[in-house]
Amino acid sequence: MSIRGQAYVMGAFEHPTRDAPDKTTAQLHAESARGALRDAGLTFDDVDGYFCAGDAPGFGGLSMIDYMGLRNVRHVDSTEIGGSSYIAHVGHAAQAIAAGRCKVALITLAGRPRNGGGRGGPPQARPGTLSDGAPEQGFESIYGGSTHNTYGMCAMRHMHEYGTTSEQLAWIKVAASHHAQWNEHAFLKDVVTVEQVLNSRMIADPLHLLDCCVVTDGGGALVVVAPEVARSLNRPKVRVLGAGEAPKGQMGGDLDLTCSGAVWSGPAAFAEAGVTPSDIKYASIYDSFTITVLMQIEDLGFCAKGQGGRFVADGNLISGVGKLPFNTDGGGLCNNHPTNRGGITKVIEAVRQLRGEAHPKVQVANCDLAVAHGTGGSLGTRHGAATLILEREG
Missing domain, CATH: 3.40.47.10 (Thiolase/Chalcone synthase)
Structure with a gap:
């Protein structure tokens, strides 16, 4: 199934914060989400699809959906491919929209690496010991x-x-x-x-x-929508x-x-x-x-x-x-x-x-x-x- 022309990016927001000692990662996610939805002319109640990756705290998508009060979500995607996740999520959102899974997809990222809130790596294996961490650790991390x-x-x-x-x-x-x-x-x-x-x-x-x-600390968010939703919004269409x-x-x-x-x-x-x-x-x-x-x-x-x-x-x-x-x-x-x-x-x-x-x-x-x-x-x-x-x- 091709996604060509099946979805539009109608909201985009980059959090202005670069150093956030006074905000939690969840706050940065929510503030970024609010900014992108406002940019699109939509609200949290319009969101029926949510996309995040490994930077989302707690239980990831489950925690953030609850934290942001998203009551109408019927499609969740927490694909994790590092920093490229959010570009892939736009494609995944377009696929979900084309398949009728959702009509307004929200994608968020946030973190605080400057203040000790960065995403940690897997536990390191000690030489001569077994580890339940990443399978490559014993060959590379040492x-x-x-x-x-x-x-x-x-x-x-x-x-x-x-x-x-x-x-x-x-x-x-x-x-x-x-x-x-x-x-x-x-x-x-x-x-x-x-x-x-x-x-x-x-x-x-x-x-x-x-x-x-x-x-840097900070975050960002995107809103991807179905064509009929895009036509109802008074924003430039991407x-x-x-x-x-x-x-x-x-x-x-x-x-x-x-x-x-x-x-x-x-x-x-x-x-x-x-x-x-x-x-x-x-x-x-x-x-x-x-x-x-x-x-x-x-x-x-x-x-x-x-x-x-x-x-x-x-x-x-x-x-x-x-x-x-x-x-x-x-x-x-x-x-x-x-x-x-x-x-x-x-x-x-x-x-x-x-x-x-x-x-x-x-x-x-x-x-x-x-x-x-x-x-x-x-x-x-x-x-x-x-x-x-x-x-x-x-």
Whole structure:
């Protein structure tokens, strides 16, 4: 069953908080939900489908439905594929709507990693002992693998295979900072140069501090509705055209560190939407690290594998300057990476662009087609990938 044109994103809200010592995670979920519903012109009583992931506290969807007083929910989805979950949830919501399961789907994310409320990992196995944790722990955790060094491993391999340079990666941060300067809520608002990125301290060779995303509290929410509901609302209509998702793991050691799950999720989404990468006016690309962006741009088909370094260099991702404007809110690299899961913000900014509601300094002219793509998990080990194609209607 195709979801092309079967649902609309009519509400989008990004919580303005970046440091929340005085709010609970549940509060951030509820406040984000209220903002997205108000944006759509709907209320909590209109919601009959609820979608969340592993950041939802307590019993996840069950706890949040109760906490927010959602009395009419008849469809629940708590799919967990890391930071890409919320992009996948838009596709899942469209599927549920097309199947008649619900008509108003609410998607929320929230967390407080800056204040000790981040999502914890599984228990670590001690050498020589058995563990009921993740099955890969005894093979990987004992060697000290972390988010930073596994992404650094991907960057180093890409450099080895294709001649990618640290200067080229730095241009991704530069582009994000040029956009973040216009975002009043951005965690980092200062424009940076390639030299400043390269001179920031090394975190996991070859990734410097400024190659890494920010760590923020906060949240966000989306409202996806059936066509008949969309027609009743006095808001710009953003139509869901296509979606794709895919996992990528170690595959028994047969692993290419230079590509992501986007090589599968991207083509599926573009095929369903009936468009190609060359048709896209704006791209929201998951940016946990600069290398994440470069690899996903290649894997989504915006350039050939190995050409990403040249593609992102010299301002090619800066709105009004380059060929592919990306993350015009500043992205995870500068604006917001709430609870270490930035997928929902990618959809939110894509919606802003398609509505013409981005900051005037970064608004893409005639923006009628956008892609939002996310990676959840670890690029260097196992992760989920989700791609979403959105279109402005009318």
